[in-house]
Amino acid sequence: MTTDSSTPPKGTLIIIGGHEDKEGRRGILKEVARHLHGGKLVVATVASHEPEGYFESYQKAFEPLGVTDLTELYVENRADTLNEEKLQSLDEATGVFFSGGDQLRITSQIANTPVEAKIRALYEKGGVIAGTSAGASVMCETMLVKGASGESYRIGDLRMAPGLGLIRGVIIDQHFGERGRIGRLLGAVAHNPRVLGIGIDENTAIVVQGDTFSVIGEGAVYIADASGVTYSNLVEARRDRPLSLYDVRLHVLSHGDTFDLVKRRPHEAGDLETSQALEAAEC
Amino acid sequence: MTTDSSTPPKGTLIIIGGHEDKEGRRGILKEVARHLHGGKLVVATVASHEPEGYFESYQKAFEPLGVTDLTELYVENRADTLNEEKLQSLDEATGVFFSGGDQLRITSQIANTPVEAKIRALYEKGGVIAGTSAGASVMCETMLVKGASGESYRIGDLRMAPGLGLIRGVIIDQHFGERGRIGRLLGAVAHNPRVLGIGIDENTAIVVQGDTFSVIGEGAVYIADASGVTYSNLVEARRDRPLSLYDVRLHVLSHGDTFDLVKRRPHEAGDLETSQALEAAEC
Numbered sequence: 001m002t003t004d005s006s007t008p009p010k011g012t013l014i015i016i017g018g019h020e021d022k023e024g025r026r027g028i029l030k031e032v033a034r035h036l037h038g039g040k041l042v043v044a045t046v047a048s049h050e051p052e053g054y055f056e057s058y059q060k061a062f063e064p065l066g067v068t069d070l071t072e073l074y075v076e077n078r079a080d081t082l083n084e085e086k087l088q089s090l091d092e093a094t095g096v097f098f099s100g101g102d103q104l105r106i107t108s109q110i111a112n113t114p115v116e117a118k119i120r121a122l123y124e125k126g127g128v129i130a131g132t133s134a135g136a137s138v139m140c141e142t143m144l145v146k147g148a149s150g151e152s153y154r155i156g157d158l159r160m161a162p163g164l165g166l167i168r169g170v171i172i173d174q175h176f177g178e179r180g181r182i183g184r185l186l187g188a189v190a191h192n193p194r195v196l197g198i199g200i201d202e203n204t205a206i207v208v209q210g211d212t213f214s215v216i217g218e219g220a221v222y223i224a225d226a227s228g229v230t231y232s233n234l235v236e237a238r239r240d241r242p243l244s245l246y247d248v249r250l251h252v253l254s255h256g257d258t259f260d261l262v263k264r265r266p267h268e269a270g271d272l273e274t275s276q277a278l279e280a281a282e283c
Numbered sequence: 284m285t286t287d288s289s290t291p292p293k294g295t296l297i298i299i300g301g302h303e304d305k306e307g308r309r310g311i312l313k314e315v316a317r318h319l320h321g322g323k324l325v326v327a328t329v330a331s332h333e334p335e336g337y338f339e340s341y342q343k344a345f346e347p348l349g350v351t352d353l354t355e356l357y358v359e360n361r362a363d364t365l366n367e368e369k370l371q372s373l374d375e376a377t378g379v380f381f382s383g384g385d386q387l388r389i390t391s392q393i394a395n396t397p398v399e400a401k402i403r404a405l406y407e408k409g410g411v412i413a414g415t416s417a418g419a420s421v422m423c424e425t426m427l428v429k430g431a432s433g434e435s436y437r438i439g440d441l442r443m444a445p446g447l448g449l450i451r452g453v454i455i456d457q458h459f460g461e462r463g464r465i466g467r468l469l470g471a472v473a474h475n476p477r478v479l480g481i482g483i484d485e486n487t488a489i490v491v492q493g494d495t496f497s498v499i500g501e502g503a504v505y506i507a508d509a510s511g512v513t514y515s516n517l518v519e520a521r522r523d524r525p526l527s528l529y530d531v532r533l534h535v536l537s538h539g540d541t542f543d544l545v546k547r548r549p550h551e552a553g554d555l556e557t558s559q560a561l562e563a564a565e566c
Binding site: 150151152153176177178179180181182183186201218219220222224225227228229230231233237241242243244245246247248249250251252253254255257266268269270272274275276278279280 | 436462466508514516526529530552559
C-alpha cells in the first residue's frame with residue numbers, strides 16, 4: 001500500500017496549520033473548493049474522538065463556496081473501514097478533507113485498510129487531499145505526535161510515529177507561531193537532517209503539487225533545513241537537557257511564496273551560493 | 284557618554300531571559316554573585332512603575348549566596364539621577380542588577396544622566412552588569428520595545444528604540460521560547476542583517492566578556508544570523524502582511540555552549556565552510 005515512487009501522484013495536498021477561517025473570507029477553503037472542480041468532498045472526521053459537529057461546521061462553511069456534495073467519513077474502529085457505503089463515498093469523491101483531533105486516531109484506525117488505499121488512489125489519480133491540524137501532521141512519512149509547545153526542545157521530549165506518508169522527506173508541525181513550536185520542530189529535524197521541518201501557522205496552508213508547494217493564508221510557513229548542521233548534542237546529552245543545534249538554515253515564507261522541495265530552496269531566493277557568498281563576505 | 288571603542292570594557296554582562304530561579308538552585312544569581320567577588324550589588328528597579336517588593340525578593344534570593352551588601356537604586360524621574368546618595372552607592376558597587384519591567388523606563392529616566400555614566404564606568408573598569416527581562420533588552424544599542432508574541436512577524440508590528448548600548452551589534456529578546464518570539468526576533472533582524480538576533484529563554488542567561496559569551500541556565504539561547512539572507516519582503520510588502528525572509532542561519536545554544544560575536548560562530552561548531560560544504564553536498 002505504499003506509493004510507487006516511479007509514478008508520482010497527480011493530485012494536490014493542501015496542508016493547513018489549523019484554525020482555518022470558516023466564516024470570513026475562507027481563503028483556504030476556497031482553495032480546497034477550487035481543486036474539487038465541482039466534485040464530491042469527503043470530510044474525514046476520523047481524527048476526533050467525539051466527531052459530533054465537525055462535519056456540520058464544514059458543511060456550513062463550504063456551502064457558500066459552491067461545495068454542496070459533501071459526505072462525512074467517520075471510522076469508529078478498523079472494522080468500519082470495510083463498510084461498503086464508506087468505501088463507495090470515496091470512490092465517488094474528488095477530494096478528502098481531514099479535520100483536526102488526534103493524528104494517531106487517523107493512522108491507527110485507517111492505515112493499511114481499504115479506506116486508506118482508496119484515499120491514496122484518489123491522490124494518485126489527481127484528487128485533492130486536505131488536512132488541518134492533526135490532519136496536517138498525518139500527511140508525513142514520520143509525523144510529530146506530541147512534544148512541548150512554548151518552550152525549547154529538551155532531549156527526549158518528542159513523540160513521533162509513522163504517518164500516512166502522502167508527502168515525503170518533510171516533517172510538519174501546525175499551530176506553529178501561535179503555540180511557539182520552533183523548539184520542537186528543530187528537535188524533530190535534529191533527529192535526522194535529511195528531513196525538512198515545515199512549521200505552518202494557523203489559517204495558513206501549503207498547497208503541494210509534485211515537488212513544489214506554494215503558501216496561502218494569513219500567517220507564515222517556517223522551513224528548517226538542517227542539512228548544513230555542524231553540531232548537535234542530541235545523542236550526547238542526558239534526557240531533559242535542552243538541545244544544542246548549530247547551523248540550521250531557516251526560511252520564513254508567506255502568502256504567494258513557493259518552495260522547491262528537491263532543491264530545498266524558496267523560488268524567489270537567490271541560489272545557495274549567493275547566500276553563502278553573502279555570509280562569507282567580510283563586512 | 285558613549286563607550287570609547289578603542290578601550291574595550293573590562294567588565295561582564297549577564298543578560299537574563301527573565302524568570303531566573305530565585306528560590307531553588309539559583310544558578311544564574313550564583314553566577315552574578317561569583318562576579319561580585321564579595322562586593323556591593325546595586326539592584327536597579329528603575330524599569331518598574333511599581334517597584335515595591337522587587338528589591339526585597341532579590342535581597343532574599345541573594346542572601347544565602349553570600350551577597351549581603353545590596354542597595355536598591357530607584358529613579359522616579361530624571362531629577363533623581365542627581366541624588367548624591369544614589370550616585371555614591373554606585374561608586375561603591377562592584378555590580379548592578381537591572382530587574383524587569385519596562386525597558387523604556389530605564390532609558391527615558393537614566394540615559395544621559397550621571398547614573399548611567401557611573402554604571403557605564405563600572406562596566407568599563409571591570410564590574411558586572413546584569414539585567415533580566417526588560418533589563419536584558421535594554422543592554423543593546425537598538426532594543427526591542429514591543430511586538431506581538433505567539434505569532435509570526437507582520438510588517439510594521441515592532442517597536443524599537445535606542446538602548447543603553449552596553450553590547451553592540453546584537454538585538455536581544457527575552458522570555459523567548461516561552462512566549463513564542465521567534466517571529467518578532469526574525470522581524471527585528473530583517474530590518475538590518477548586520478545585527479545578530481539573540482533570543483534568551485526564561486531562567487537562562489548569556490555571560491558576555493569581550494567578544495564572547497557563554498550560556499548558562501535551564502533553557503536555550505537562539506541566534507538568528509541574517510548575514511546570508513537572500514530575500515526579504517520587509518520594504519515591499521504592505522503593513523500587516525506577514526514577513527518573508529529567506530536564508531537565515533539559526534543556532535540553538537544551551538548550558539555550557541559559547542559563542543564568538545565577531546566570527547558569529549558557536550565555538551563547538553565546525554567552521555562556516557564545513558556547514559556550507561555539507562549543504563552543498565549532493566545526497
